[in-house]
Amino acid sequence: MKTIQEAVERTIRKTPFIEEALNEKLINVSSLARVILPEVSKLLRKDVKAGAVMMAINRLSPASELRIRKNIRKFSLALGDYIVRSDLNDYTFRNTPSLLKEIARILNKASENNDYFITVSQGIFETNIVISDNLKQDVEEFFKQENLINHVSNLASITIKLPKENLEQSGIYYFILKQLAWADISLQEIISTTNEMTIVVKEKDINETFSILMDMKAK
Numbered sequence: 214m215k216t217i218q219e220a221v222e223r224t225i226r227k228t229p230f231i232e233e234a235l236n237e238k239l240i241n242v243s244s245l246a247r248v249i250l251p252e253v254s255k256l257l258r259k260d261v262k263a264g265a266v267m268m269a270i271n272r273l274s275p276a277s278e279l280r281i282r283k284n285i286r287k288f289s290l291a292l293g294d295y296i297v298r299s300d301l302n303d304y305t306f307r308n309t310p311s312l313l314k315e316i317a318r319i320l321n322k323a324s325e326n327n328d329y330f331i332t333v334s335q336g337i338f339e340t341n342i343v344i345s346d347n348l349k350q351d352v353e354e355f356f357k358q359e360n361l362i363n364h365v366s367n368l369a370s371i372t373i374k375l376p377k378e379n380l381e382q383s384g385i386y387y388f389i390l391k392q393l394a395w396a397d398i399s400l401q402e403i404i405s406t407t408n409e410m411t412i413v414v415k416e417k418d419i420n421e422t423f424s425i426l427m428d429m430k431a432k
Contacts, residue, residue: 220256221269224249233391235273242270294374295426298330299416300346301368303401307339307360315355316340322351330370332404332411343370343402343413368401369419371426372411386410392425 215223225232234240246266254261306312316333319342323329330345339362344352349366375385386403389410393400398421402413414422 215257217253217257217261217265218269218272220253220261221249221266222273223256224252225270225273232273235270242267246270295423296372296374297369297419297423298345298372299369299419301330301366301370301413302344302346302349302352303363303365303368303413304342304344304352304356304361305339305363306342306356307362308335308337309359312340312356312359315359316342318355319344319348319352322355323348334402334404341402343368343404365401367416368413369416370411370413371419371422372409373426375408375410377408380407389426389429392429393422396421396425398422398425 225235231240231245235242235245243263246263250261250263250266253266319331320333323331323344326347328345329348330343331348332343334341342352346366373389386405389412390400390403393412393414398414398418400412400414402411404411404413412422
């Protein structure tokens with residue numbers, strides 16, 4: 214049977230922002246206890262007093278979370294160059310037997326000029342294509358018979374070169390994306406390879422996004 218301590222830990226760990234804010238002493242423990250009391254009582258299948266929940270919150274150990282944060286901050290200092298691109302378009306098409314042929318055509322077109330920017334991410338049911346404005350006319354011509362799900366223009370991207378240690382360190386993407394979430398920056402797309410991460414945002418948000426990422430390297 215779960216203890217109150219275990220139930221409180223499980224409830225708080227589900228929301229990393231709360232856990233971090235607790236460690237930074239930005240949250241009133243008494244208020245938090247009242248908020249999570251129904252969830253804790255549900256997990257334990259019995260009524261629990263707010264005072265007991267408060268005591269459990271105060272006994273939470275930040276050791277593992279702080280260790281991860283320390284490793285990630287060290288990792289952030291090793292981040293490579295940031296590459297910024299503007300004037301981007303984001304297309305989403307429904308997957309069809311003919312779609313791959315058109316993707317091959319646009320990739321072949323993009324190979325003709327180093328100024329072209331293109332990324333292709335294929336999911337189970339749909340495929341996402343992010344391209345620079347100078348490929349927009351070609352995409353709309355090549356894919357005119359395909360099922361367009363969504364199209365957004367006036368976008369920009371920042372590509373982050375990750376050190377090879379990123380495969381061994383947990384929490385990297387959370388650490389980066391958390392900074393943007395706190396700044397209320399919505400992400401259009403996240404594109405990743407083994408050692409690169411590309412964040413696509415609205416052009417109006419690119420300066421703030423770049424500033425936040427630069428601050429990460431300075432800490």
